[in-house]
Amino acid sequence: MFNQAKDAPIAAKRREILSEFLGEHRAKKCATDFEVQEGAGEGEVKIEGLSFAHPQSEHYLFRSMSLRVAQGEAISLLGPSGCGKSSLLHLMAGLAFPSGGSVSVNGEIVRGPSPKVNLMLQKATLYPWLSVLQNACFGLRAQKVSKQDAVKIVRPLLQLVKLEHLxxxxxxxxxxxxxQRVALARSLAMSPSVMLLDEPFSALDTFTRIELQNEVxxxxxxxxxxxVIVTHDFDEAIRMSDRIFMMTNNIGADIVSEIDNSATFHPSSNCNEAVVASQRARIADLWQNQEQDYCI
Incomplete structure (x- = not known):
């Protein structure tokens, strides 16, 4: 059971490791990355006039969608199944390609997968014949990082995600x-500038889900x-986002509302249950009104 007095020093130590180690590691890796366009933040995501249809289909999920996510910002894409949330993440990750318009990350048009853009899925997608350490090192080893250097990078991250003993x-x-903590350590080891989350916590119990949401x-x-988080869970969107974008299944509607959620994460609010409940009611009311509007 969590003991605040006992565990607070441990949490502080993890934050210290994160600040010192990851910050230095990211600075070193950024020096070898491609040159970004002038004015583009390292982690900026920009979507301009995006349209997308499934291959061999005339069904368009998006038509002329535009969206900008600033460096260091957290947004959620909230909507029902089938509205195109995951497809939009795949476009950002370079796993799918637009029918029109463009998606750029770090000032570069997305033309394929990049180690600077990391996608976490609902399933952890680990290699079952490997250990925790080997799985967490896998991305680095695939990038030709030596085993010794990969282990040196990953071990502090395993401590950060509370798996150093495993x-x-x-x-x-x-x-x-x-x-999912192993998958998170593997993602952080790649020093991404953008992380894309496709409902990675949806299959977890409530306590673990909230803990991981807060940690990420x-x-x-x-x-x-x-x-960038894909979810159909109001609470997850509220707990993790500066802005929430509501999507709909209606063809051509794309993003139908934007909600400023930044005040929820003001240090004084500490994202307590009263704040979450108030924002949840606001989103539910807005969502109901939108559904009625599109049914008319």
Whole structure:
């Protein structure tokens, strides 16, 4: 059970590790990245006139969508299943390509996957025959980083995500929350400027889900990592986002509302349940009104 007095020094130490180690690691990696266009932040995501239809289909999910996410900002894409939330993430990640318009990250048009843009899925997508440490090192090893250097980078991250005591354990023997922590450490090891989350916490129990939501949010804010979250959960959008964008299944409607959620994460509010409940009611009311408008 969590003991605030006992565990506070441990949490402070993790924050210290994150600030000192990851900050230095990101600075070193950025020196070797491609040159960005003038005026573009390292983690800026920009969508201009985007349209997208499924291959071999005339069904358009988006028509002329435009959106800008500033470096270090966290946004949520909130909407029902089938409205195109995940497809939009795939376009940002370079796993799909627009039918029209453009998606740019770090000032560069997205033409394929990049180690600077990391996608976390609902399933942790770990290699079941590898250990925690080996899985967390996998992305670095794929980038030709030596085993010794990869381990040096990853071990502090495993401490950060509370898995340092399990580094030799096979990931098949971990809980769902622990597996997502391995995936998070693997993502952070790549020093991304943008993280894309496709409902990675939806299958977890409530306590683990809220804990991971808060940890990911804190890590990304501290390291100025841009965060784009896909969800159909009002509370998750409220807990993790500066802005919330509501999407609809109606063809051509794309993003139908934008909600400023930045006040929810003001240090004085501490995202308490009263604040979450108030914002939840506001979103639910707005969502109901939108659905009625599109049914007319």
């Amino acid at each position: 580094e030799k354990r096979n990931v098949r023997h971990l809980s769902g929350g622990q597996q 949010r804190e890590i990304c804010k501290r390291q100025n990592i841009t965060l």
